[in-house]
Amino acid sequence: MRTQVGIVGAGPAGLLLSHMLARRGVDSVVVEARSRSHVEQRVRAGVLEHPTVELLRAEEVGDRMDAQGMPHDGISLLFDDALHHIDFADLVGRGIVVYGQQEVVKDLIAARLRDGGTVEFEAADVALHGLTTDRPSITFTDTAGIVREIECDVVAGCDGFHGVSRRAFAPTVVERTYPFGWLGILAKAAPTRDELVYANSDRGFALYSMRSPEITRLYLQVPADEDAARWSDARIWDELGARLAGIPVNEGPLLERPSVTGMRSMVAEPMRHGRLFLAGDAAHIVPPTGAKGMNLAIADVAVLADALEDLLRRGSSRGVDAYSATCLRRVWRAEQFSSFMTSMLHRYGPDSEHGDAFGRALQLSQLRYTASSRAAATSLAENYTGLPHGGPA
Incomplete structure (x- = not known):
């Protein structure tokens, strides 16, 4: 199999990246260790930031979110036996939408399959090869027991904390439990x-x-x-x-x-190794108090999709060279905010x-x-x- 971008992981990050690349004329294949039913049913985060909502709409995968999501203009803090309202709409002129991660995944899978995209579910023994060359590849065993290889120009590691992508090299990892x-x-x-x-x-x-x-x-x-x-x-x-x-x-x-x-925090630096680019939980974990996990993954993808379009369609490496530093600025802001919320509330x-x-x-x-x-x-x-x-x- 030959494609431009091999993507490991069919969570929100991997699926949205594949969708965004397709809309930019870049081919990709997604490889996922779990079954389609599993990834569509696992309950995870449910808060979508305003930039996440706007991106899903811009990429034309937000119709069901708009129909079924629950817009919120604020939150309340309960302490000293009283509720204290934080009015987002008044303070910053925007809010959030409550819409489950599994629903985002369903929308993205439907969009990829509708548009002829390839998502290989239940892929076993996934391994990455040649990451520091200009022809990296991904091997896996399919549901028929056949070992298959995907040759690509770039690998995107969107397979979470326990996936193979982060373990494919030795980034500097800092953690707090x-x-x-x-x-x-x-x-x-x-x-x-x-x-x-x-x-x-x-x-x-x-x-x-x-x-x-x-x-x-x-x-x-x-x-x-x-x-x-x-x-x-x-x-x-x-x-x-x-x-x-x-x-x-x-x-x-x-x-x-x-x-x-x-509850833990983790950041892996850099988020790039040769032709491998980490996104989402493969590169960073935040405690859920700040509602940042899925939103950070989608923010990574928003940067990576543009960078890969520049690399693979225009021959410019400027975006991919800046990818890690660009994403990590936002990652560390989210880490600080999540730590602040956690220490203030627990x-x-x-x-x-x-x-x-x-x-x-x-x-x-x-x-x-x-x-x-x-x-x-x-x-x-x-x-x-x-x-x-x-x-x-």
Whole structure:
């Protein structure tokens, strides 16, 4: 098989890159280890920044998002037993859209297959070769057990933290692991709020969010090594009621078993090795508090698609040479914002510098300042709704 860009990973980053390249006259093939049904059903992020929404519309894959997504003009912070509204529309003139990552993936797969694109699902033993040459390749075993090879000009590694792309070379990796995780549930229950609520409680952090007018998505801060099996449905609802005090919560059957997501930050530098370009979780991880994961992946792709068009259609390497530095400016801004939100909202243990009486007082001071100062609220709104793709950060 011969193509211009071999893409590893059929998540939002890989699929959107393939779609954008096709619209620019550049051929690609996507290779994915999982089945189509798996990638279309795995529940992940649900908040789309304003630049993400605008890009999906511009690339003509935003119709279902516009029809079914839930626009939000702000969020609320819950602390000191009161709700404090952060009005994005008033502060920065833009908002966000709640639309599940799996829905974005469905839209992109449908668009690629409609347009004759190639997505190789259930590809086993994926390996990358010749990355420092001008003829890299990808090998994999297909569903019939046949070993196949894709010869290409460029490889895009969009296969996440555990994929083969980041392990194909030795970037400098810096990490931070947080001492807690999120216990998440997806419930068949109508939301009682129009916007997300981030709660700082004496019992720990909680997040009230939603996925549709019929489905609520909720999270509880738990220890990083917590066993989700220890949490019965009744215990989860009781704890949510305690941490979201004063906010009515509709209870309903859980659509999936509770799971615990660890909280960590990771950045791999550089995001390029020869003809391999990393994008999304293959290059960086953020804690979910700032709602940045999928949006960062899409921001990477927005830069990479233009750079690859310049390289493969015009013979200019200027964009690909600047790719890593351009993306990392935005990545580090998102890392700082996500760390800020995480430290402001979560309860730390008493042995932590953030969890003693002094640290707790500082945390509440920051929350009160953010909720009362227009300048502080504007900074939160600007970062939460998203900075321009490829711009200074």
